[in-house]
Amino acid sequence: MLTYDLTTLSGPVYKRIYELIKRDVETGELTANSKLPSKRAFAKNLGVSVITVENAYGQLVGEGYVYSLPKRGYFVSEMETPKKTRFFSKTPIPSIFPQEAPSADFDFSSNQAEPEHFPFSIWSKLMRETMAFRKHDLLTVPHRFGVDELREAIANHLASFRGMRIDPQQIVVGAGAEYLYGLLIKLLGVDLVYCIENPGYLKIKQIYESAGATCRSAEMDPHGIVVDELKRMNAQVVHISPTHHFPTGITTPVSRRYELLAWANEEEDRFIIEDDYDSEFRLNGRPIPSLQSIDVNEKVVYLNTFSKSLTSTIRISYMALPVRLAKRFYQKLSFYSNAVSTFEQYTLAAFIRRGFFEKHINRMRLHYVKKRAIILKMIEERLPKDRYRIIENDSGLHFLLQLETSLSTKDVIEKLREQKIKIKAISDYDAIAKRNDLRQFIVNYSNLKLEGLEHALDVIRKTIDVQ
Amino acid sequence: MLTYDLTTLSGPVYKRIYELIKRDVETGELTANSKLPSKRAFAKNLGVSVITVENAYGQLVGEGYVYSLPKRGYFVSEMETPKKTRFFSKTPIPSIFPQEAPSADFDFSSNQAEPEHFPFSIWSKLMRETMAFRKHDLLTVPHRFGVDELREAIANHLASFRGMRIDPQQIVVGAGAEYLYGLLIKLLGVDLVYCIENPGYLKIKQIYESAGATCRSAEMDPHGIVVDELKRMNAQVVHISPTHHFPTGITTPVSRRYELLAWANEEEDRFIIEDDYDSEFRLNGRPIPSLQSIDVNEKVVYLNTFSKSLTSTIRISYMALPVRLAKRFYQKLSFYSNAVSTFEQYTLAAFIRRGFFEKHINRMRLHYVKKRAIILKMIEERLPKDRYRIIENDSGLHFLLQLETSLSTKDVIEKLREQKIKIKAISDYDAIAKRNDLRQFIVNYSNLKLEGLEHALDVIRKTIDVQ
Numbered sequence: 011m012l013t014y015d016l017t018t019l020s021g022p023v024y025k026r027i028y029e030l031i032k033r034d035v036e037t038g039e040l041t042a043n044s045k046l047p048s049k050r051a052f053a054k055n056l057g058v059s060v061i062t063v064e065n066a067y068g069q070l071v072g073e074g075y076v077y078s079l080p081k082r083g084y085f086v087s088e089m090e091t092p093k094k095t096r097f098f099s100k101t102p103i104p105s106i107f108p109q110e111a112p113s114a115d116f117d118f119s120s121n122q123a124e125p126e127h128f129p130f131s132i133w134s135k136l137m138r139e140t141m142a143f144r145k146h147d148l149l150t151v152p153h154r155f156g157v158d159e160l161r162e163a164i165a166n167h168l169a170s171f172r173g174m175r176i177d178p179q180q181i182v183v184g185a186g187a188e189y190l191y192g193l194l195i196k197l198l199g200v201d202l203v204y205c206i207e208n209p210g211y212l213k214i215k216q217i218y219e220s221a222g223a224t225c226r227s228a229e230m231d232p233h234g235i236v237v238d239e240l241k242r243m244n245a246q247v248v249h250i251s252p253t254h255h256f257p258t259g260i261t262t263p264v265s266r267r268y269e270l271l272a273w274a275n276e277e278e279d280r281f282i283i284e285d286d287y288d289s290e291f292r293l294n295g296r297p298i299p300s301l302q303s304i305d306v307n308e309k310v311v312y313l314n315t316f317s318k319s320l321t322s323t324i325r326i327s328y329m330a331l332p333v334r335l336a337k338r339f340y341q342k343l344s345f346y347s348n349a350v351s352t353f354e355q356y357t358l359a360a361f362i363r364r365g366f367f368e369k370h371i372n373r374m375r376l377h378y379v380k381k382r383a384i385i386l387k388m389i390e391e392r393l394p395k396d397r398y399r400i401i402e403n404d405s406g407l408h409f410l411l412q413l414e415t416s417l418s419t420k421d422v423i424e425k426l427r428e429q430k431i432k433i434k435a436i437s438d439y440d441a442i443a444k445r446n447d448l449r450q451f452i453v454n455y456s457n458l459k460l461e462g463l464e465h466a467l468d469v470i471r472k473t474i475d476v477q
Numbered sequence: 478m479l480t481y482d483l484t485t486l487s488g489p490v491y492k493r494i495y496e497l498i499k500r501d502v503e504t505g506e507l508t509a510n511s512k513l514p515s516k517r518a519f520a521k522n523l524g525v526s527v528i529t530v531e532n533a534y535g536q537l538v539g540e541g542y543v544y545s546l547p548k549r550g551y552f553v554s555e556m557e558t559p560k561k562t563r564f565f566s567k568t569p570i571p572s573i574f575p576q577e578a579p580s581a582d583f584d585f586s587s588n589q590a591e592p593e594h595f596p597f598s599i600w601s602k603l604m605r606e607t608m609a610f611r612k613h614d615l616l617t618v619p620h621r622f623g624v625d626e627l628r629e630a631i632a633n634h635l636a637s638f639r640g641m642r643i644d645p646q647q648i649v650v651g652a653g654a655e656y657l658y659g660l661l662i663k664l665l666g667v668d669l670v671y672c673i674e675n676p677g678y679l680k681i682k683q684i685y686e687s688a689g690a691t692c693r694s695a696e697m698d699p700h701g702i703v704v705d706e707l708k709r710m711n712a713q714v715v716h717i718s719p720t721h722h723f724p725t726g727i728t729t730p731v732s733r734r735y736e737l738l739a740w741a742n743e744e745e746d747r748f749i750i751e752d753d754y755d756s757e758f759r760l761n762g763r764p765i766p767s768l769q770s771i772d773v774n775e776k777v778v779y780l781n782t783f784s785k786s787l788t789s790t791i792r793i794s795y796m797a798l799p800v801r802l803a804k805r806f807y808q809k810l811s812f813y814s815n816a817v818s819t820f821e822q823y824t825l826a827a828f829i830r831r832g833f834f835e836k837h838i839n840r841m842r843l844h845y846v847k848k849r850a851i852i853l854k855m856i857e858e859r860l861p862k863d864r865y866r867i868i869e870n871d872s873g874l875h876f877l878l879q880l881e882t883s884l885s886t887k888d889v890i891e892k893l894r895e896q897k898i899k900i901k902a903i904s905d906y907d908a909i910a911k912r913n914d915l916r917q918f919i920v921n922y923s924n925l926k927l928e929g930l931e932h933a934l935d936v937i938r939k940t941i942d943v944q
Contacts (some may be wrong), residue, residue: 072610072614073626073827074606074830077606090831090833103646106800106807123616125617128612134609137604141601141604145592149589149788150592150910151589151592153805158539177573186816188814189816196687217813220809221669321615323617324818324819324820325815325818340575345680346478349655349656349816351864353790353791363541364555365557366557389588
């Protein structure tokens, strides 16, 4: 029977067991495919609980040191070249990174995807097929703009989903939206004045500025970014989300869209970047055509991502350039290799082409409609009618909760934080005024945990009740 | 029996059959899992050769429209939502990209990996395990620097392979070396003077310049980049490959390495970027310590990639920052999300941790030693002794072939190009002198096809024989 002296290490007991077994797997002390003791017997032998051993085995399985066979137990995984010694000493230097804030018990601000909805089985199947049938393609350097098949699949998707007519040659695939912003700055010029919406994602401003560009924040009215503001700021490139603005939820109407296009047409080097980040989740209402589809003067760069519709951790985004910019990109920047793995580009191409993406979006949309209804109902049940107002529009994955209270926005956030509830307000995304009296809070519901919501709403009710 | 009118389309016949079946699979005309006619029967029915049908079926299988079962034949793949119509018309705009040069029959310049050596079966297995056991981790936004496990695996690899002591906290994973160069410019500053080796990869210069930085080319002597050149150019950051310079093959000796470190120590904001791009393939000789490992003043950024050791199409590279730069990165640029898919980061972490990477490198190194010996022997047999000289050092995946001929370098390249042989010379990588009289040609042998080599060498012999 395997025996360890657990006093040689510190930390949680399950972690020590994990570390000791891991070491022995790595050094070859435990040989491949040998059976580990049963959880019960091992726990008894070490004088610990079965749960503790279970946690240790779970982590070992997760990291691939150990595998499990149903009804047979746990076995040591094969290691190709067992290390005789561990070269790397665990902590040669003290922690470089500052302590991250402890995570909240309940988080209204997370915009990640829910893990239980990612289509793992089909993705795994397509990845396997890709590796079985596309070996040569996978190892061939693709077109600088991305794998041809993926660009064709995206063009087809945009045609059927958004009614957009885009040629695959106009599409550039990139490693996340941030990466594409960086390419756009190189393409359009670092010496131009870029303008973003205020309020808005302040990260976009940071990205423009870290690349050396000037970036200004232009105020919005209820129809979106204000064209006179752009003129006042001498903007040359404006970066907007007209379909569903974050965080206000505003959808820019067609009239304002034409105003924006007219502004862009006034000067040769004015462009609009249309960031359509969550348009797949328009929940009701008739679709508004994208700016790109009503642009006849090659002024709009259309940008979208699979972060919301699939997962942000896969890091695949794309942009559709007007033809003349696609040509300029090819001439000026084609020495850049495409930054996304061919393995995932071919898999995603098959996922879209074979209809799984459309099915996934439809399923997720239905799921979010239901989830939003449940959340709105809970709010209605838990908060007094005269103390809140829901501000939403017909698309996207968040809505606004405006609270009536004598507390300032900042005070509400701080008091909830003390009670381990994380929430953000419009003012957190405001680069200019940071209005403390708006009391408009953001409910990102894509990853909201329904279990804790009733309690969180009760805490909110008590918090805003304070005189 | 399936019947098509092949006259409705143009182009190669196999492509027409492919297009017609593809359309019918997409529209649902051909239902999922239905059996396609046997190659022989279908060929007879269409009045074409069996090879033609085979090519069409092959492409359909490759793209996932059709699957094959051994001894049973070909079947229609499942499409989740059959498209009723094709929205996207094939060629709404004329080609935006210029015609690429026709590929050569024989290429001495390709530096891609050989497809037959990628460890597909183990990679596929690890990817599958990762998706089975790490669902939650895969969908969780990782540390900005990259997945913890991968950074730990890389630190261990560098310790055992290069004798380097690097903490995982110092490591930043990026979507290819080019992506990391871009981050470094943002980290160190766009207003500094960057210096690269001449000759060298001109692409590096393009990347610095496209990001808005000043980049100068400094001459080398037989020991590597010349320190006085750096001073003359007011360089602040120097980007070098001291272990195995491309294209000269020079390995910078320890004495010059200390000179470079001394230069960097003279000013606060001087740094060295050590690009160790193919150090895994040092073939003989004792290893020279990396600049990073003899740097005691936090002046060296160490950069490496899996492009040579695995495949460039997976787009994973990493850099090890000195502690103070890692801190600066975290403070200044941590709003950037990590740009590499977690799916591939966890898979690669398991690949390294479980010893498959080390085994793969060892196998590839052995393969390259043999391949190089065969190539050198063929050259010896085919070229007259007094007409060539091999210039190589003990590492890396290329060597130089210096030819004795009355023709200039440019003439040799042009005459070989006319005979469909592609080769590059040192002068192709020279930003300054472009010396036409050196006649030093580059033999990249990682992807060289041995089958055509004898013929290519005969052509070279005849070409240089011309008076």
